[in-house]
Amino acid sequence: MVMIFGKPLILLYGQLTLGLINGAFYALLSLGLAVIFGLLNVVNFAHGALFMLGAFVTWGLLTYLGIGYWPSLVLAPLVIGVLGAVMQRTLIRRLAGLDPLYGLLLTFGCALVIEGLMRNQFGSSGVPYAIPEALSGAVNLGFMVLPRYRAWVVIAAAVMCLAVWLVIERTRLGALLRAATENAPLVQAFGVNVPRMVTLTYAAGAALAAFGGVLAAPMNSVNPNMGTNLIIVVFAVVVIGGMGSILGSIITGFGLGIIEGLTKVYYPEGSATVIFVVMVIVLLLRPAGLFGKAA
Amino acid sequence: MIVTRRHLMATAAAAVALPAVRARAASPTIKFGVLTDLSGPYKDIGGPLASDCARLAVADFGAAAKGMTVEVIQADHQNKPDVGAGIARQWFDRDGVDVILDVPNSGVSLAIAGVAKEKNKVFLPSNPATSDLTGKDCNANTIHWAYDTWMLAHSTGGATVKSGGDSWFFITADYAFGHALQRDTTQFINAAGGKVVGSVAYPFPGTNDFSSFLLQAQASGAKVVGFCNAGADTVNSIKQAAEFGLTQTRAGLLVFIADVHGMGLQVAQNLVISSTFYWDLNDRARAFSERLWARAPNVRAGMGHAGDYSAALHYMKVAAEMGVAQAKADGAATVARMKAMPTDDDCFGKGMIREDGRKLHPCYLFRVKTPAESKKPWDYYTLLATTPADEAFRPMKDGGCPLVKS
Numbered sequence: 001m002v003m004i005f006g007k008p009l010i011l012l013y014g015q016l017t018l019g020l021i022n023g024a025f026y027a028l029l030s031l032g033l034a035v036i037f038g039l040l041n042v043v044n045f046a047h048g049a050l051f052m053l054g055a056f057v058t059w060g061l062l063t064y065l066g067i068g069y070w071p072s073l074v075l076a077p078l079v080i081g082v083l084g085a086v087m088q089r090t091l092i093r094r095l096a097g098l099d100p101l102y103g104l105l106l107t108f109g110c111a112l113v114i115e116g117l118m119r120n121q122f123g124s125s126g127v128p129y130a131i132p133e134a135l136s137g138a139v140n141l142g143f144m145v146l147p148r149y150r151a152w153v154v155i156a157a158a159v160m161c162l163a164v165w166l167v168i169e170r171t172r173l174g175a176l177l178r179a180a181t182e183n184a185p186l187v188q189a190f191g192v193n194v195p196r197m198v199t200l201t202y203a204a205g206a207a208l209a210a211f212g213g214v215l216a217a218p219m220n221s222v223n224p225n226m227g228t229n230l231i232i233v234v235f236a237v238v239v240i241g242g243m244g245s246i247l248g249s250i251i252t253g254f255g256l257g258i259i260e261g262l263t264k265v266y267y268p269e270g271s272a273t274v275i276f277v278v279m280v281i282v283l284l285l286r287p288a289g290l291f292g293k294a295a
Numbered sequence: 296m297i298v299t300r301r302h303l304m305a306t307a308a309a310a311v312a313l314p315a316v317r318a319r320a321a322s323p324t325i326k327f328g329v330l331t332d333l334s335g336p337y338k339d340i341g342g343p344l345a346s347d348c349a350r351l352a353v354a355d356f357g358a359a360a361k362g363m364t365v366e367v368i369q370a371d372h373q374n375k376p377d378v379g380a381g382i383a384r385q386w387f388d389r390d391g392v393d394v395i396l397d398v399p400n401s402g403v404s405l406a407i408a409g410v411a412k413e414k415n416k417v418f419l420p421s422n423p424a425t426s427d428l429t430g431k432d433c434n435a436n437t438i439h440w441a442y443d444t445w446m447l448a449h450s451t452g453g454a455t456v457k458s459g460g461d462s463w464f465f466i467t468a469d470y471a472f473g474h475a476l477q478r479d480t481t482q483f484i485n486a487a488g489g490k491v492v493g494s495v496a497y498p499f500p501g502t503n504d505f506s507s508f509l510l511q512a513q514a515s516g517a518k519v520v521g522f523c524n525a526g527a528d529t530v531n532s533i534k535q536a537a538e539f540g541l542t543q544t545r546a547g548l549l550v551f552i553a554d555v556h557g558m559g560l561q562v563a564q565n566l567v568i569s570s571t572f573y574w575d576l577n578d579r580a581r582a583f584s585e586r587l588w589a590r591a592p593n594v595r596a597g598m599g600h601a602g603d604y605s606a607a608l609h610y611m612k613v614a615a616e617m618g619v620a621q622a623k624a625d626g627a628a629t630v631a632r633m634k635a636m637p638t639d640d641d642c643f644g645k646g647m648i649r650e651d652g653r654k655l656h657p658c659y660l661f662r663v664k665t666p667a668e669s670k671k672p673w674d675y676y677t678l679l680a681t682t683p684a685d686e687a688f689r690p691m692k693d694g695g696c697p698l699v700k701s
Contacts, residue, residue: 011514018506116334124338125551126530128559131538138540144510147538219538220503221530221557225336229501264497264507269469271507272498 007265014144015261021150023257024157025212029230030237030249031161032208035168038244039181039201042092042103047234048227049111050206054080054213055222056118059129069132069218073156076214077207084206088199111227118224126223153215160211161250168246177201181244236279242292252290323619324364327353327607328392330382330407331422333371336526337399339553340599341422343369345397347591348600352607355586361615368392372403379403380410387414393623394419394610396603401425401472411436416626419610421602424472424525424549426689429653433696435627438634440654441602442571444472444549445689448479450569451546454660454680455519456487460544464517465494466508466532468524473499476523476548492517499524505532509539519544530558537562551597555663555675563675564665571658571687572601572642573676583641595673601642606654609638646684651696658687 029051036044057076061067067075087110095102130136135149168174180187180194188194213227220226237256241248256275263271282290327349331341346369358365368390372379379398386392387410394417398404404423411418412434420428421440424447428439463484467473473496481491493515495508509532512520520543522532529547536545547554550568574584574595583604587596596604613632614622622629630652638646643656661676669675691699 011510014510015507018504018510021506022504119334119338123342123553124332124336124526125340125553125557126527128557128562130559130561138538145513145540147540149538150506219535221527221534223527223530223557225527226503229503232501261507265511268495268497268508270498272501 005266010143011265012262015265016258017141017144017146018150018264019258019261020254021154021257022260023254024154024161025216025230025253026234026237026257027161027250027253028157028212028215029209029234030241030253031164031246032205032212033234033238034241034244034246034249035164035208036202036205037238038246039177040088040092040096040103040198041100042095042107042202043100044202044205045104045108045231046087046110046114047107047205047209048231049114050080050084050209050227051213051216051230052118052224052227053083053114054210055129055217055220055226056122056127056213056224057210058214058217059127059222062129063127069214073211073214077210080210080213081203081207085199085203087206088202092202093195093198111231115224115228122224124223124225126221126226129217129222131218149218153219156215157212160208164208165246165250233275236275240275240279240282240289242289245289245291245293248289248291323623324366324391325358325394325611325614325619325623326390326392327365327367327610328383328386328390328395329367329369329397329603330372330379330386330395330403331369331397332374332399333369335374337374337422339557340551340597341397341399344591344594344596344600345369345422345603347587348596348604349396349607351583351587351590352604352611356608356611358611363611363615363619365611372398372400374400374403376402376406380406383407383410384414387411387416393417393626394607396420396606397422397599399423399599401427404428405432408432408434408437411626414626417610417629419606421606422599425475426694429649429651429689430694430696433651433694433698435652435698436630438606438630438648438652438654440606441598442658443653443688444476445479446571446658446687447548447569448476449483449689450658450660450680450682450687451521451548451567452480452483453487454569454682455544455546455567456484456489458679460519460546461487461489462517463489463491463519463521464512464515464543465491465521465523466505466512467494467496468499468528469496470499472525473523477521480521480523480548499528502528503531505535506539508532509536509541512543513539513541517543519546521546521548523548525549526554530554533566534558534562551599552595552673552675553597556595556673560664560666560669560675563663566663567660567679568663568676569658569660570598570676571656572596572598573659573661573678575674575676576659576678577644579641579644596642602654605638605640605642608640609633609636612636649688649691651691651694651699653688653691653694655684655688657684658682 054076058072131149138145138147241252263274329346331345349367353365370382398420399422401423404420418437426443426445467477546567555563634648646656660680
């Protein structure tokens with residue numbers, strides 16, 4: 001058996017695959033954060049709560065309306081997108097032009113309120129959500145047993161990341177978004193409705209978080225705290241990738257997933273810390289992040 | 296400030312009312328304080344249902360008919376020992392609370408045990424897991440009610456090995472509770488002739504994805520995978536074990552019926568767990584559960600909740616016998632009387648309280664039913680084995696409780 005640093009190679013293949021799957025999640029969530037920060041200059045601490053709401057909406061659609069997993073993939077992000085738009089219009093917009101710290105505090109407060117309300121309503125042990133029939137079961141890849149659902153998650157997340165990147169980098173809408181980030185008054189002078197664009201961007205970021213929530217519902221415990229644990233890691237991903245950098249978030253998300261996966265084999269106790277160790281090193285060497293532009 | 300006639304009248308009225316308030320506080324009303332987690336991860340194992348159980352005990356005891364006034368109040372300790380101890384002090388000093396119940400979270404409960412001793416009140420925790428409450432940290436004012444880590448490890452570890460699960464792999468939360476549970480369970484596995492082939496300690500809190508550890512468990516070839524964790528971590532790890540098609544026996548070392556409800560039977564089926572109470576265990580447990588259902592519909596009590604009921608009931612029996620005023624005046628004396636009187640209630644049947652403050656009752660090993668086996672809502676467990684009360688808990692000589700004179 002081929003061994004690498006005392007671990008069988010075959011075990012490492014499996015862990016690399018799992019790392020890639022987690023990386024897909026990190027990429028998807030940090031992407032939403034990056035889009036929101038890039039355009040609104042808001043550090044969206046409510047992202048984890050929106051992710052959780054996405055999972056709960058998925059559960060609610062099934063439990064109360066009998067709507068299954070596949071329609072939820074579209075419906076849940078839509079619902080949360082609308083909620084995001086309302087949040088931006090009624091709350092976040094009032095802080096435009098202020099120090100980003102205010103936005104951070106506001107969204108953090110929103111997250112606490114949302115999570116508190118959900119805990120009050122649904123308790124702390126969560127609600128069950130089963131894997132959709134078509135994706136249940138697992139395939140034996142020879143080096144590991146890969147659940148079909150995980151394979152689907154990695155594909156769905158990758159496709160979504162690619163789509164968002166294409167929209168922002170390759171379309172006219174994306175060009176306008178990027179232009180508004182650089183100089184909003186000028187873009188507005190050309191007749192573009194910048195406030196509406198800002199609202200829609202926040203809504204899109206929220207919808208991305210909810211999409212992540214739908215993907216997570218069958219794998220993780222759907223409970224009001226599910227976003228809290230994840231959001232810290234995702235912020236680290238955004239900081240390492242460079243605040244506001246779309247491509248940076250995607251590449252860093254996948255990369256860190258793999259690093260974390262390998263740590264789980266060699267030193268499992270450190271697997272929650274390794275991402276932050278990387279963050280410290282990156283911040284020391286490249287303060288703007290791997291893909292960020294120095295201010 | 297301008298003193299008006301209205302101010303004067305209000306002040307005079309307050310002065311007249313004040314002695315009346317004092318007089319009422321001194322009258323013998325028994326006051327239970329349910330100190331629990333109302334907003335955090337343990338809300339479903341304690342929480343509002345704990346207060347419902349205490350109120351049900353008051354109703355079942357027939358306090359009003361016996362001429363006793365009993366009050367139940369609740370507060371949120373937020374899983375912070377300093378917050379919990381602060382509320383306990385305020386309750387004992389200012390609000391006239393006599394007994395504190397429930398208290399999920401071992402750290403908070405150890406802090407409150409100290410306060411209860413200092414103020415000479417009564418502490419009847421049913422929801423902390425640590426066996427230190429009847430070991431090195433025991434005191435004359437505390438009775439540990441429903442379950443503890445030793446009992447869980449003993450029942451799940453010992454019984455699983457006897458039924459053929461003799462090689463184990465542990466997935467353990469990397470903090471004191473997880474390690475203690477793994478250490479105790481390992482001891483019983485070895486004693487029963489089994490062996491532990493491997494283990495992995497994952498970072499707590501902050502782990503959502505257990506797939507990597509499950510893969511290692513799968514590769515280990517162990518017959519049993521033991522989960523030394525609690526709450527959302529347990530739900531997540533067992534849910535993902537189902538996803539990865541783990542064929543080994545899965546043993547949850549601390550699983551409540553609320554967790555099983557949260558996972559769904561599709562995921563939780565065939566999980567092996569230990570509990571001292573199950574709502575559908577026998578006629579008395581069912582009768583209790585139906586009465587509770589009328590107060591709190593759509594949920595079923597876990598073993599901690601049952602403990603709250605049982606503890607409140609036993610305290611009232613003793614208080615009625617020795618006199619409410621005497622019971623309120625001396626917590627340690629009341630606890631001594633509680634230890635002298637055998638217990639009997641619908642949740643745990645007949646039992647007793649040991650010198651070190653350990654409430655004794657049988658412990659049951661259950662297997663979670665498959666969706667096909669479950670015939671009605673909350674029909675979740677099949678009984679596998681029963682450990683009698685005198686064997687279910689740690690022998691008194693091994694606990695190191697200073698109250699026990701050798």
